[in-house]
Amino acid sequence: MQSKIVELMRQTVPDDGQHIWGLADLSGLLHERFKGYSYGISIGRKLDDAIIDSIITGTNMEYYRLYKETNVYLLGLVTNLAAKINALGVRSLAITPTSNQLYRSPEYTRTLRHYFSHKMVGTRAGLGWIGKSDLFVSVKFGPRLRLASILVDFPLKPLEPTIDSSRCGKCNVCVEACPARAATGKLWNIKVDRDEFYDAYKCRDKAKEISLAATGQNKDEICGICIAVCPAGRK
Numbered sequence: 107m108q109s110k111i112v113e114l115m116r117q118t119v120p121d122d123g124q125h126i127w128g129l130a131d132l133s134g135l136l137h138e139r140f141k142g143y144s145y146g147i148s149i150g151r152k153l154d155d156a157i158i159d160s161i162i163t164g165t166n167m168e169y170y171r172l173y174k175e176t177n178v179y180l181l182g183l184v185t186n187l188a189a190k191i192n193a194l195g196v197r198s199l200a201i202t203p204t205s206n207q208l209y210r211s212p213e214y215t216r217t218l219r220h221y222f223s224h225k226m227v228g229t230r231a232g233l234g235w236i237g238k239s240d241l242f243v244s245v246k247f248g249p250r251l252r253l254a255s256i257l258v259d260f261p262l263k264p265l266e267p268t269i270d271s272s273r274c275g276k277c278n279v280c281v282e283a284c285p286a287r288a289a290t291g292k293l294w295n296i297k298v299d300r301d302e303f304y305d306a307y308k309c310r311d312k313a314k315e316i317s318l319a320a321t322g323q324n325k326d327e328i329c330g331i332c333i334a335v336c337p338a339g340r341k
């Protein structure tokens with residue numbers, strides 16, 4: 107069955123240099139609402155370089171549109187894949203890029219955490235690490251991507267070793283560029299919690315302010331300067 111799922115992924119995810127995907131063992135890592143699922147597939151879709159380069163000093167409408175379009179695209183891709191995996195007889199569940207009822211936490215306003223982390227599936231699939239400003243930094247595209255996931259109840263064997271610690275090294279570019287000063291500069295590893303190195307409230311409040319100024323709305327918190335400056339993704 108592993109080989110059928112791998113084949114399905116190869117056939118369905120475009121081999122166009124704009125996508126990455128990998129298989130993850132999530133045993134013991136998922137919230138109880140995902141009971142029965144212990145494995146997953148992480149998928150990343152690259153973001154357009156010209157648009158990302160253009161937000162290096164602050165966000166704009168083009169990035170906002172790209173963010174919306176990529177969410178719609180990834181939703182379609184993971185829904186299609188989950189349906190095909192279900193048709194193979196393996197129970198699977200598509201996890202959308204943005205929060206929905208499936209993983210929204212009622213505690214969110216107090217914690218700024220939901221019940222599902224796409225980035226965790228990505229590190230378990232060996233596709234990247236968590237950077238100093240809490241972005242997922244993929245080996246292939248740096249942080250210039252959006253993520254989605256699929257959960258499956260079949261024991262998938264990861265194709266790559268997991269990545270358990272940061273590869274940022276001495277780089278501090280995103281820490282210095284962040285207008286909210288949200289990151290401390292401490293390096294991530296799987297034992298270090300988000301709140302020990304990155305302040306999600308500072309980020310959220312600044313991103314709201316920036317979104318309002320650039321797009322006239324502050325429902326979505328759109329900033330992304332930390333994505334644009336990261337040398338791991340820049341040409």
Ligand code: B12
Pocket residue numbers: 135173202203204205218219220221222223224225226227229230236239240241242243248249250251252253254296297298299300301306307309310313327328329330332333
């Ligand atoms: C809530 C949320 C926010 C909040 C809180 C952000 C945060 N970093 O926690 C706010 C509103 C501030 C925010 C802002 C932004 N967000 Co946001 N957000 C989310 C959302 C919906 C949930 C994240 C969450 O619950 N975090 C809780 C913490 C605890 O988990 P985490 O940060 O995801 O990751 C931790 C675990 O994965 C852990 N971990 C990783 N591997 C392993 C392995 C093991 C064994 C263990 C134990 C732990 C572990 O390490 C991390 C740090 O502790 C996700 C989508 C999703 N469901 O994943 C998007 C998501 C994180 N956002 C995203 C983006 C792009 C942004 C913004 C750039 C805004 C924008 N769209 O322009 C900023 C950047 C903020 C930043 N520097 O991280 C992308 C990130 C892409 C990337 N390259 O990393 C995501 C993944 C959406 C997507 N589908 O692509 N966001």
Ligand code: SF4
Pocket residue numbers: 239283284285286287288308309310312313329330331332333
């Ligand atoms: S999204 Fe903006 S405010 Fe948040 S960490 Fe990145 S640069 Fe800082």
Ligand code: SF4
Pocket residue numbers: 237238239241243273274277278279280281335336337338
């Ligand atoms: S800018 Fe540097 S410190 Fe920040 S995530 Fe990228 S590599 Fe890591």
